[in-house]
Amino acid sequence: MTRSIGYVVFPGFGVMAFSAVSVFEAANAAAETAQYDITLLSETGGPVRSSIGVVVETQPFSNDAFDTLIVGGGGTMSFTPGMRAFLGSAGRAVRRLGATCTGQFFLADAGLLDGRRVTTHWHYADDFRRQFPKAILDENRLFLVDGPIWTSAGMTAGIDQALAMVEEDLGSDLARRVAKNLVLPYRRAGGLSQSSAMLELESKSSRVQEALAFARGNLGSTINVEQLAQAAKLSPRQFTRVFRQETGRSPAKALEELRIEAARVLIREGRHSIELIARQTGFNDRERMRRAFIRAFGEPPQQIRRAARTPELVD
Known part of the structure; x- marks a missing residue:
């Protein structure tokens, strides 16, 4: 047809x-x-x-x-x-x-x-x-x-x-x-913000960008500074210093912002439970994710889901 x-x-x-x-x-x-x-x-x-x-x-x-x-x-x-x-x-x-x-x-x-x-x-x-x-x-x-x-x-x-x-x-x-x-890395979901965490974390060096790309591709896993430093081909101490200089954030704070961005998209789409989304985006449990959302948006994930008019599903 x-x-x-x-x-x-x-x-x-x-x-x-x-x-x-x-x-x-x-x-x-x-x-x-x-x-x-x-x-x-x-x-x-x-x-x-x-x-x-x-x-x-x-x-x-x-x-x-x-x-x-x-x-x-x-x-x-x-x-x-x-x-x-x-x-x-x-x-x-x-x-x-x-x-x-x-x-x-x-x-x-x-x-x-x-x-x-x-x-x-x-x-x-x-x-x-x-x-x-x-x-x-x-x-x-x-x-x-x-x-x-x-x-x-x-x-x-x-x-x-x-x-x-x-x-x-x-x-x-x-x-x-x-x-x-079309040589696109992926189709971005509609729920993504017009201002992305990756854009806000724009840095001067390709090494830090490579570390951020590694983090974004592995949000569901436990990620530490040593792994990010290895992706950037720097020592952990040097990486932490360079990262903060270029982004104005610690690696841990930047990683949380990437996790929040990914989780927010999934929450607004409404296809998975809050608990599963917390695991998929590396928060591991919904309480840790709830605290991160309140710090970032002043409201918990459940409120964001209700505002998007999508029912919470049970996985």
């Missing part, structure tokens, strides 16, 4: 947000058969120029049916009657309606996000909240799914959202092959 995807662009659209289209193209290649048929759309049709001058050819809005409709981001936000009418009609007819970055503004203007949990790029969060108070905005997410509505932070997060769509349609094995073909 070929799924039809309509991707809406407008003058000055962001090329980075547009890159999500490549995910569906790569899915066709990985499946070795046409799984997706992609149509680029604009209000008037014809050539549309991107933010850096790249021009794409588009089809005008019509009554054609789509399985999935995605509104791209970037450019000047002009809420025209034609755009509003098209999204209001087509948006309610598709199986899945998505938007990246500022694309959410167009969906909200068409009345499609009232009462929905959505996200957008952090830079536009205040404007979005002010203009569309009926939507429930959570700007601290890479992407967010509420029923048929998919919204992402845009930029590279649009790729993660598209990969999640492919996984929903065609399974995790094919989605992993697509990520591999």
